Amino acid sequence: MDSKHSHRSEETKKAILTTAGKLFANKGYDAVSMREIAKQAKCSHTTIYLYFKSKESLLHQLSMPSLTQLKLKMQEIVQSNTLPPEKKLKEMSNQFIHFCLNNKNLHTIFINAKSTRVDEQKPELEINQIRLEIFSIMKNTLGECLSLPNDDQLLAYSRIFFYNLYGILSTYSYQHEPTEVLLERLIPTFGLSVEILILGFKANLKLVEGEG
Amino acid sequence: MDSKHSHRSEETKKAILTTAGKLFANKGYDAVSMREIAKQAKCSHTTIYLYFKSKESLLHQLSMPSLTQLKLKMQEIVQSNTLPPEKKLKEMSNQFIHFCLNNKNLHTIFINAKSTRVDEQKPELEINQIRLEIFSIMKNTLGECLSLPNDDQLLAYSRIFFYNLYGILSTYSYQHEPTEVLLERLIPTFGLSVEILILGFKANLKLVEGEG
Amino acid sequence: MDSKHSHRSEETKKAILTTAGKLFANKGYDAVSMREIAKQAKCSHTTIYLYFKSKESLLHQLSMPSLTQLKLKMQEIVQSNTLPPEKKLKEMSNQFIHFCLNNKNLHTIFINAKSTRVDEQKPELEINQIRLEIFSIMKNTLGECLSLPNDDQLLAYSRIFFYNLYGILSTYSYQHEPTEVLLERLIPTFGLSVEILILGFKANLKLVEGEG
Amino acid sequence: MDSKHSHRSEETKKAILTTAGKLFANKGYDAVSMREIAKQAKCSHTTIYLYFKSKESLLHQLSMPSLTQLKLKMQEIVQSNTLPPEKKLKEMSNQFIHFCLNNKNLHTIFINAKSTRVDEQKPELEINQIRLEIFSIMKNTLGECLSLPNDDQLLAYSRIFFYNLYGILSTYSYQHEPTEVLLERLIPTFGLSVEILILGFKANLKLVEGEG
DNA sequence: CATGAATGAGTGTTCATTCAT
DNA sequence: GATGAATGAACACTCATTCAT
Numbered sequence A, B, C, D: 001m002d003s004k005h006s007h008r009s010e011e012t013k014k015a016i017l018t019t020a021g022k023l024f025a026n027k028g029y030d031a032v033s034m035r036e037i038a039k040q041a042k043c044s045h046t047t048i049y050l051y052f053k054s055k056e057s058l059l060h061q062l063s064m065p066s067l068t069q070l071k072l073k074m075q076e077i078v079q080s081n082t083l084p085p086e087k088k089l090k091e092m093s094n095q096f097i098h099f100c101l102n103n104k105n106l107h108t109i110f111i112n113a114k115s116t117r118v119d120e121q122k123p124e125l126e127i128n129q130i131r132l133e134i135f136s137i138m139k140n141t142l143g144e145c146l147s148l149p150n151d152d153q154l155l156a157y158s159r160i161f162f163y164n165l166y167g168i169l170s171t172y173s174y175q176h177e178p179t180e181v182l183l184e185r186l187i188p189t190f191g192l193s194v195e196i197l198i199l200g201f202k203a204n205l206k207l208v209e210g211e212g
Numbered sequence E: 001c002a003t004g005a006a007t008g009a010g011t012g013t014t015c016a017t018t019c020a021t
Numbered sequence F: 001g002a003t004g005a006a007t008g009a010a011c012a013c014t015c016a017t018t019c020a021t
Helices: A002-027 A034-040 A045-051 A055-079 A085-102 A106-115 A118-146 A152-172 A179-211 B002-027 B034-040 B045-051 B055-079 B085-102 B107-111 B122-146 B152-172 B179-211 C002-027 C034-040 C045-051 C055-079 C085-102 C107-111 C122-146 C152-172 C179-211 D002-027 D034-040 D045-051 D055-079 D085-102 D106-115 D118-146 D152-172 D179-211
Strands: none
Touching (some): A002 A045, A002 A055, A055 A085, A085 A118, A085 A152, A085 A179, A118 A179, A152 A179, A152 B152, A179 B179, B002 B034, B002 B045, B002 B055, B034 B045, B055 B085, B085 B122, B085 B152, B085 B179, B122 B179, B152 B179, C002 C034, C002 C055, C034 C045, C055 C122, C085 C122, C085 C152, C085 C179, C122 C179, C152 C179, C152 D152, C152 D179, C179 D152, C179 D179, D002 D034, D002 D045, D034 D045, D055 D085, D085 D118, D085 D179, D118 D152, D118 D179
């Protein structure tokens, strides 16, 4: 009996999470109402509050798994032995952009981190940590590409690398075009930007070495 | 006699503009309410409507002067005969970043396509036009650097160039550090990023030509 | 269990309808605010939106049932075989007045063209249609009385007939006297007015025919 | 010097009254804003408050002269020796309808009389008195038409007569069509209605006398 | 005498959230 | 475990009115 209950409960919660995830991603956090989520998840809007303290908390609980998943993907790519480092980096960038554009809502979390009330800062920290880990993985892969140790030079380069990614995101995050369409159209450009940066880094390295 | 009146009026208007600029930049256009602006500008929310026809018009009046000024600076640089194109582009990038960071993060407005519904009237179009002009000026300068005609290749490169700039802006816009300090510390990195991109473009061009 | 809920809900909705009806009639649609309705209906103004999509829809739902009922009564009278046409018309007029006065002065809504923007959607059109149907039924009955075909002459006469009815309504709608008392006292006058109009129409017809 | 001042002052006041009158009549009391009046009267909106305590008071001061004028017109018609009583009544009805449709705003005064604050009830009473006088003039003229003394019979008839007028007003007061256009189109119908009523009254009189 | 600056109360509407069931 | 009913706060915006000049 209990199991049946809790089973249903689990299902409802999952439905809410799935629906909210889809809606947040498609329309943006602000543009989605609790009632809308409830309707699509086929439950009452009050039911959501049984599982999530607030809309914000729903967003948080929603983001962690996605971010974790992204991190896992990154790690998979790292461990793939078949890909040359440059391809790895390209693939990572694609994944990163894909993920961020598909989770437009995450912006609000990343950016408004500071506004989180002090008494619930733990999830924040977790999110931040994963962000740093992802950053680190990509920096290392860039190091591989350029045969560079983990030094200040690499840090500077990877910053520039991330400028490019953030620039892409900030350019396209608020576009109203459906994400998939957008991506299909733009992925080649993004790939090109990665290639060019690597070429640029290498060329710059030669210059620097020449000087040194 | 009148001067006291008009002086007060000027001050109020300025306070509204300043406050709105700060708030829009920090929280995004949608997330800021007229009452919030009014409260921080220490006036009634209805007072805002004395000076600005609507929230959207406030945004517009807020963005236009800065953008126009930026465009003028860009044109000055273009016309300078003493600088080689690469230096011009670097200088433009500096100006661009300087300007966006100094105009308290209005870059969200500049970059953000959100406030630019295509089917709306003139105001946004003006903003958009200036944005396009600035983009165009820099694209042309990049063309000079790479000895490229104004074709699709150049367009793709200049997009990538802008990703870098936007990425820089979105990374540092929310920093609490005073802008000047920030800039002094980071300008070298930004310069480096421009250099690397140009190197990358050139290297990529050789590859493409080799192929062709 | 549910019954308590749904009971309360029914009551609230009814309270809103009643209150809105009274207020619209007394002060006019535009002059009544949702908050005012809510306050008098002893609920929050947002509660209204639980039951009615908008202010306009509230007006609509308020008018439709009464109007429909009135139309049905009219049709009954038409089909009665025992009454001579003149009596039918008198009875219809009585019903019309009765109804409008009883439905707390909704006549402002019925008569008032204001809420009937032509370029709007269905709801007002429905109301308008019923209004026209009622008008049509009475016009036809007037035609029977005067042995007139459905031509412009009849249209002109029936307009005048309706002026009389509307005049009665606009005269007595704002009286504070309870409707029933009012009606008992005035019904003879109203009857007289119908008689006089019919006499007048007939006399006028003779004149017109004499001319022709 | 003083005279110049007070001259200007008078002019301003007159401009305000004229403009407000026009606007109230064309758009209705509620739909006109003080700023709109001021702009068209070429003064500041605050200036209006130098001459009129409030918007409502402006409406009142505006209505009295018009009503008085209407009364005067009625009296002129009464005293005209050339017109037969029936023509007089027709002309009076025309004037009445004309006036009321041209001063749509007066509705709010007539109808909302009760809502006037106690401490300024004098104008109310004045207005009411004039209304009664006008009613009386027309009743007497109707008496002339029907060769009836000022008894209950005449009172009943004149009530019916006014139902017709009020019906016309309530039908067309809220039309958005410009008044003049409306009137040109409808005046014939109104004339017909007066004729028919008189015919009806006469016929009814014969019936009553036959009975008696 | 006249005005520009400023405001509080109000409009319809939406939303996340709570409470009783 | 789940829900319908209900609400207060907020949104952009308008208005009649007041105050200092």
